Amino acid sequence: MLDVRRMQVLRAVVTSGSITAAAANLGFTPSAVSQQIAALERETGLPLLERIGRGVRPTAAGTLLTEHAGIICRRVAEAELALADLRAGRTGRIAIRYFATAGLALVPPALATLRREHPGVQVDLKLTDPEDPLPEVRQGRADVAIVVVPPGTDPASDGIRLVHLLDDPYRVVLPRGHRLQRKRVIDLADLAEEPWVGNEWPIGPCVRLVLDGCAAAGFTPSFVVESEDYATAQGFVAAGLGVSLIPRLGLGSPHPGVVVRRVTRPEPVRVIQAAVRASALDTPAMTCLLTALRSAASLAVS
Known part of the structure; x- marks a missing residue:
């Protein structure tokens, strides 16, 4: 295998016109340059330079390697520029996963900020179903996901870090004219005998929070209608079919x-x-996105 560093020395000799001039430009001794050329000739099995007066000129093999050394230099320079752009957040790709209600309130304004501040970053944005995008991050298919993590869950062992965005309290949705509507705050236990309207299917972490809350109030809700989203659930509640926690x-x-x-x-x-x-976590694009998500979360609860 050819030594790329020796190829660069050969290129310096050819472009400088002599070993002495190349050594001065490279900060080497002429002897060190000659040794590098000799080692490269052993690798190729061909002479690479021939003397002309006080200087040297490349053989056919020397010309070929010099041209390829130039190509390698350009590719390395391009790679360094690309890496610099990536480090600065000017380029790259970020895969984002989210669940529906977070998508409505948090993701659009955050994504707009990301595109404005890092226009060269490609975004892979997907809604996940059911409402648990955490496996996408755990399995390496996403860089960040908006999630509701069940209490007691610690994904840090999977190489995941959690950044708090907001606390989203549940509200009870009652049909107009309900016996409890005059109360500003309702004890959860007061809903124990009510028919309930479900609002998430399949069951995910949000439903489990509701079930755990009802269990803490001493009852298990009786679901008479199941729906897959909050808007449909409100329609069922408005029709008088039950109550719902949203x-x-x-x-x-x-x-x-x-x-x-x-x-x-x-x-x-x-x-x-x-x-x-x-x-x-510490890339410029991710830092920008997380800051924008926290800002959107602050506005959502204000």
Whole structure:
């Protein structure tokens, strides 16, 4: 295998016109340059230089290697520039995964900021179903995911770091005219005998938070209707089919046929976080994205 460094020395000799001039330009001794050329000739099995007066000129083999050394230099320079752009966040790719309600409130403004500040970064953006994009990051298919991590879960052992974005409390959605609508805050236990409208399928971490909250209040909710999203669930509630617990971020513009109230004892809260591959955490593009996500989260709860 040819030694690339020796090829660069040969190129310096050919472009300088002599071993002495090349040595001066490279900061080597003429003897060291001659040794490098001799070693390269042993590698190729061909003479690379011939003397002309006080200088040297390349043989056919020397000309060939000099041309390829120039190509290598250009490729190395291009690689260094590309790496510099990547380090500075001017180029690269970032894969983002999110669940629906986070996509509505957090991702669009954050993505707009990322595109404005790092226009050369390619974005791979996908909605995940069901609401648990964490495996995408764990398996290396995404750099960051907006997630609701169940209590007690620590993904750090999988090379993932969690960045807190916001706490999203649940609200009870009642049909207008419901017996409890005059109360500003409703004890969760007061809903024990109500028919319930589900709002997530298949079951994910958000449903488990609701079930755990009801269990803490001493009951298991009786689901009479299942839906796959919060908007449809509000429609079922408005029709008088039951009540539903929906996170504040998922309420959007509440259905005109429902009323929304706080719940207490307990108040279920889903903690929304950004799960980031540890190796991508400190890149300029990721830093920008996380800052923008936190800013969007602050606006969402204000």
